[in-house]
Amino acid sequence: MAWSSQQSARLRLETDILSRYFPTFSLRDSIIPGHAVVEGTMRSNAGHEYVIRLHVPADLPNSVPVVEIISPILKDRFGHSLVDLGTSYSMHLLKPENGVVRICHYSASHWSPNVTFTKVLLKIRAWIEAYEGHLDSGFPIDHYLPHMQA
């Protein structure tokens, strides 16, 4: 199955908005729905770089995209790998797959087609600052980032 015409239009819209807010991000493998990803680099206020991969859902824009941080390998302040933490409420982490960290950004009950990739990536950007705050202070990430009500 290929992208529908409105999904193709939506992908164009998403990449247009991304080019304004996150110009390093680009769409890859976009031919086959279910394989497409948006990938790019984010730089924290402290100057550290993170490579982010957003998986475009096959039913774009109707479900929550999976977002992973594929490099660097993230550790908490105490030296434990974030992947090994598994699902973590206090660190806003979902169950990792393929050995990379998945960030909990929007839950399904807060998702709607009005949420763009750029809005998702803004949350990831906030997560990164909170993560670096955790590295400095040892407070869990939800000390900096409040949860959306389940």
Next chain:
Amino acid sequence: MSSMTALVYVLEEQVRDLLREKGSSRLIDGTAYGFDDWTVFHAYTEQPFTTPSGYVCTCIVVRSDAMGLVDEEKTLAEARHRLDSDERPVIVLIASSDATGSPSCRALVVTRAGVTGADTRFVPRRSELYTRNTGLLETSALAAKRVLIVGLGSGGSPIALELARAGVGHFTLIDFDRLELGNISRHVCGVNDLGRFKTLAVRDQILQKNPYAQVSTMEVNVNQALSQVDEAVAGCDLLIVASDNDQSRFNLNQMSLNYNKVALYGRAITRAAGGDVLRVRPWKGPCYNCIFSSGLVDGREEEMSQKRQALSVLPAYVEEDKINSMIQVGLSSDIAPIANMMTKMALVELSRGIETGISTVDEDLASDFYVWANRREEAYGNWPRMGFKWTHPSILRWYGARVDRDPNCMVCGSHITEDSVI
């Protein structure tokens, strides 16, 4: 066996089909089901297309020859030969055409005690089954209508049955769930259907109400079978969404807009304290996403009736205890008003352009979004008591809310034209 004359019901269509066969008369193995101390039987010349009930009995069927004759001795000998030790009777059907060419059927009940004649009743064809509705709903018109129902749980299953009762002729049912113990008290199907796909169990219930309905089923997850579901939406006259998650509603909303199909969405909120119904007239009124982003619908309030549903919307770190506490189901009688409202709105939509007794209801249904409260709880906790006034909001009444299209809706907003998606 009691002394009353046994009643034997036979499908007229099956007898007609049998009489249409050419060639010499012969014995056919039919099947029969007996009830109530062998006083009532349902007999079939071939396997019934709907799930029968009752106790299975042997049935043999014979067609009279060109002269209208049947070798009764030979037939009864065969029937006696089939009697077994458990006292179950054998039903003999003798089909023939009467002088005017109409089919007729005699039935005999054969037991160890002897042979008795039974009263035979034809299960009539459509024209006779639904004549009582004539005038209120033109059932011949609705017989051509095609509804697609997504979600055959406590909400979708009664809607399916009501539409069958009203004479809707074509159904496509989508659900991948099976009937479990916890569903039975709120579902139109009973313990006989435990473990079955809800689609197939509801199909059999539809056929019990309208044996001539055409029912197709799809045991798929809407969100994972988009192209199949897309095709089903394209082929329907009306889309009824009684699924239990927003992802499926968003996906179906897009399809309803693409194919310009009116869609009805219904849901219950936590513990079925109430619920709401949305009608989407594509490009003319608000779409599901317009309503969702208006805040009138809140995904967090949705009633969780089973664990699979809760797991699909809750973040993975929510603990088992919390998930179990969120599964709070309401009573069937709390779901019924929502299903009934959806049924009425469905009938109004399906009757559009057809002169029917319910066409004035359309004038009253000016709103696209309706709210119902069963109890002053949850979202309706601060409503006043019902009392004797009808000028304030109260439980057990429908309220229409005026909601317009959201010009910024990312699905149907003003930047998206109808032409660009069709």
